[in-house]
Amino acid sequence: MMLDTLETPCLLLDAARMDANCELMRSRLKGQGVQLRPHVKTAKNVEVARCALDAADGPITVSTLREAEYFFDHGFRDILYAVGMVPSKVPRAANLVRRGARLATIVDSVAAALGLVEASRRENVSIPVLIEIDSDGHRAGVAPGDPRLLDVAGALGGHLQGVMTHAGDSYNCDSTDAIRAVAERERAAVVKCAEDIRAAGGECAVVSVGSTPTATFAPSFKGVTEVRTGVYVFHDLVMAGLGVCGVDDIAISVLGSVIGHQRDKNWVITDAGWMALSRDRGTARQKVDHGYGLVCDVQGVPIEDLVVADANQEHGIIARRGGGAIDFGRFPIGARVRILPNHACATAAQHGEYHVLRHGRLAETWERFSGW
Amino acid sequence: MMLDTLETPCLLLDAARMDANCELMRSRLKGQGVQLRPHVKTAKNVEVARCALDAADGPITVSTLREAEYFFDHGFRDILYAVGMVPSKVPRAANLVRRGARLATIVDSVAAALGLVEASRRENVSIPVLIEIDSDGHRAGVAPGDPRLLDVAGALGGHLQGVMTHAGDSYNCDSTDAIRAVAERERAAVVKCAEDIRAAGGECAVVSVGSTPTATFAPSFKGVTEVRTGVYVFHDLVMAGLGVCGVDDIAISVLGSVIGHQRDKNWVITDAGWMALSRDRGTARQKVDHGYGLVCDVQGVPIEDLVVADANQEHGIIARRGGGAIDFGRFPIGARVRILPNHACATAAQHGEYHVLRHGRLAETWERFSGW
Numbered sequence: 001m002m003l004d005t006l007e008t009p010c011l012l013l014d015a016a017r018m019d020a021n022c023e024l025m026r027s028r029l030k031g032q033g034v035q036l037r038p039h040v041k042t043a044k045n046v047e048v049a050r051c052a053l054d055a056a057d058g059p060i061t062v063s064t065l066r067e068a069e070y071f072f073d074h075g076f077r078d079i080l081y082a083v084g085m086v087p088s089k090v091p092r093a094a095n096l097v098r099r100g101a102r103l104a105t106i107v108d109s110v111a112a113a114l115g116l117v118e119a120s121r122r123e124n125v126s127i128p129v130l131i132e133i134d135s136d137g138h139r140a141g142v143a144p145g146d147p148r149l150l151d152v153a154g155a156l157g158g159h160l161q162g163v164m165t166h167a168g169d170s171y172n173c174d175s176t177d178a179i180r181a182v183a184e185r186e187r188a189a190v191v192k193c194a195e196d197i198r199a200a201g202g203e204c205a206v207v208s209v210g211s212t213p214t215a216t217f218a219p220s221f222k223g224v225t226e227v228r229t230g231v232y233v234f235h236d237l238v239m240a241g242l243g244v245c246g247v248d249d250i251a252i253s254v255l256g257s258v259i260g261h262q263r264d265k266n267w268v269i270t271d272a273g274w275m276a277l278s279r280d281r282g283t284a285r286q287k288v289d290h291g292y293g294l295v296c297d298v299q300g301v302p303i304e305d306l307v308v309a310d311a312n313q314e315h316g317i318i319a320r321r322g323g324g325a326i327d328f329g330r331f332p333i334g335a336r337v338r339i340l341p342n343h344a345c346a347t348a349a350q351h352g353e354y355h356v357l358r359h360g361r362l363a364e365t366w367e368r369f370s371g372w
Numbered sequence: 373m374m375l376d377t378l379e380t381p382c383l384l385l386d387a388a389r390m391d392a393n394c395e396l397m398r399s400r401l402k403g404q405g406v407q408l409r410p411h412v413k414t415a416k417n418v419e420v421a422r423c424a425l426d427a428a429d430g431p432i433t434v435s436t437l438r439e440a441e442y443f444f445d446h447g448f449r450d451i452l453y454a455v456g457m458v459p460s461k462v463p464r465a466a467n468l469v470r471r472g473a474r475l476a477t478i479v480d481s482v483a484a485a486l487g488l489v490e491a492s493r494r495e496n497v498s499i500p501v502l503i504e505i506d507s508d509g510h511r512a513g514v515a516p517g518d519p520r521l522l523d524v525a526g527a528l529g530g531h532l533q534g535v536m537t538h539a540g541d542s543y544n545c546d547s548t549d550a551i552r553a554v555a556e557r558e559r560a561a562v563v564k565c566a567e568d569i570r571a572a573g574g575e576c577a578v579v580s581v582g583s584t585p586t587a588t589f590a591p592s593f594k595g596v597t598e599v600r601t602g603v604y605v606f607h608d609l610v611m612a613g614l615g616v617c618g619v620d621d622i623a624i625s626v627l628g629s630v631i632g633h634q635r636d637k638n639w640v641i642t643d644a645g646w647m648a649l650s651r652d653r654g655t656a657r658q659k660v661d662h663g664y665g666l667v668c669d670v671q672g673v674p675i676e677d678l679v680v681a682d683a684n685q686e687h688g689i690i691a692r693r694g695g696g697a698i699d700f701g702r703f704p705i706g707a708r709v710r711i712l713p714n715h716a717c718a719t720a721a722q723h724g725e726y727h728v729l730r731h732g733r734l735a736e737t738w739e740r741f742s743g744w
Binding site: 004007008009010041063064065081083085086087088089092108109111112115132134137139140165168237258259260261265270271274275276278279280281303309311313314315317331332334346349350351352370371 | 375379380381382413426436437456457458459460461464480481483484487505506509511540629630631632633634637641643646647648650651652653684685686687704706707708717718721722723728729737742743744
């Protein structure tokens with residue numbers, strides 16, 4: 001494997017798993033006749049985005065203007081900045097538009113719409129806008145049926161391009177049937193809003209939905225034009241807990257070294273703490289709680305019921321889920337383990353590069369950026 | 373304030389508060405006759421380390437070899453790498469020693485000790501070692517009274533320089549009396565181990581303790597030679613919850629912009645999500661739970677009972693603690709808020725720079741590094 005040449009902790013990326021995850025989502029959405037607009041916030045890396053799209057310049061979704069700038073500089077032109085826009089960010093967005101980006105953004109209120117229209121007028125650019133719809137009450141957006149929708153549409157005038165929503169509530173489902181129901185609610189919410197806007201004479205070319213669980217299980221995309229989904233490129237333990245993927249589809253892991261043992265407590269101490277894993281405890285609310293991550297051997301095969309039970313900044317404490325004896329003979333000082341993450345977006349964000357494995361060997365190192 | 377010129381989200385550092393926090397710890401430990409060896413993992417920045425020491429080259433503690441290398445390159449020579457050493461990391465440490473660093477490290481087992489001795493022999497350098505003592509059962513170390521202590525000392529031979537412990541359990545205290553008790557246990561544990569080593573004829577020049585709560589409240593440092601403490605340079609809500617500092621001593625905050633409102637739910641949405649705040653929920657187990665952070669106005673004054681109740685990657689949801697009406701007039705679209713962090717180490721780690729405020733104005737930008 002040559003993994004013993006790497007400094008630990010570090011982030012590994014299994015390219016074959018990523019390729020398969022990307023191919024599966026692409027072919028599913030292609031079969032459904034909807035455009036895939038992958039959310040590149042998960043990876044923040046151009047090679048992964050190219051894999052997701054099977055193209056070097058397809059449409060993407062971003063969560064920061066730095067992402068928009070980085071991916072534009074790497075050849076991507078059609079970019080949706082899917083976080084509520086405020087006037088102070090318009091000059092930076094306008095720079096991208098002047099450089100040739102087709103950058104769209106989102107708002108969910110008349111105040112934000114008027115601020116955007118005024119700020120883009122000052123910048124002498126036209127920025128297309130989607131109205132954010134709140135399909136499940138979990139974050140931002142205008143609720144379907146709320147008369148303010150048409151007020152926002154009116155305030156946007158010629159900037160209005162469509163509607164979008166994100167079914168974040170899909171992360172809290174306890175069955176694939178529940179995810180299907182959330183997906184149908186997501187679709188129905190945004191399609192209804194598009195119809196309301198059109199009925200009032202407004203423009204609504206784009207009808208955009210997105211979350212990895214709903215993209216995977218939605219029974220229909222009728223009326224939807226595009227799907228935004230991000231974490232599927234890597235998958236993670238939360239997705240596995242939802243039944244969206246298997247544990248053996250998870251493409252990223254943190255490589256750590258055993259640095260100590262507490263035999264009386266049945267703990268193995270590693271150098272992969274929360275700085276390497278993140279503080280994300282997303283599986284804490286699922287049926288199977290993986291602590292700060294599921295422990296695998298250096299080949300990436302899970303070791304039954306071993307999890308990172310606790311984490312300090314640069315220490316991870318490996319224990320058996322629910323307690324119990326550890327076979328310390330498997331974990332001598334310096335031995336390497338791989339840890340599957342709860343949440344790929346959060347864990348990847350702790351690292352500046354991906355060590356890419358192909359055919360069981362280290363093939364490349366890909367950079368990952370951060371910041372805003 | 374000129375804070376409206378900054379892109380959000382970003383990290384602010386109030387220099388006057390940091391100066392006061394550093395001066396207070398320095399004068400306390402000087403008065404107690406023990407050496408301060410600040411833990412620079414919190415800030416990962418040379419200007420902050422210089423402020424902590426009031427000197428450009430004092431002794432420091434690090435949690436990664438990258439920290440050791442960075443601070444060595446910035447003039448620091450006396451460095452303790454306070455995470456269990458493994459042979460694979462010795463070549464990189466040996467490079468620093470050959471360049472002139474007085475780099476010490478730690479182990480807590482015969483296996484790790486033998487591995488270190490052998491690896492440093494191969495590198496032809498001598499690396500001083502402290503034996504890690506487990507004073508409170510929370511992580512790594514040899515327990516006081518465990519006969520393996522002398523085995524580890526024997527395995528280290530001439531590398532042995534002393535003992536160290538970290539009273540991580542002090543973070544779980546519910547009163548300053550409890551912290552004092554933990555501090556005394558921390559001191560007693562490590563002093564006893566030093567005495568045991570000396571009684572067996574071993575070398576034990578260094579007796580090192582450290583955590584911000586115990587450094588602040590320890591009734592005695594008798595027998596201790598140095599104190600390692602890190603988070604006090606910034607402080608945070610967890611430290612305030614422990615009574616170690618006041619909320620108005622917290623020197624870092626995240627500047628965010630209001631990007632939306634959910635009036636029916638009494639939520640204000642900002643662009644400071646967990647990517648800017650970290651996923652740390654350290655106050656969840658304290659008497660007052662601040663969610664993902666305590667919300668302040670742009671001058672840094674807390675707004676009563678407003679917390680970041682939930683966070684997505686680039687969205688923070690501000691709500692009143694326990695629910696209740698929000699005065700939305702204070703939070704128009706684009707308004708700026710400052711958010712005090714649960715855990716300074718975790719929040720700072722999400723950022724690549726500090727925007728330094730002096731006399732209420734932006735004075736400088738300091739870089740912050742990451743990675744291993």
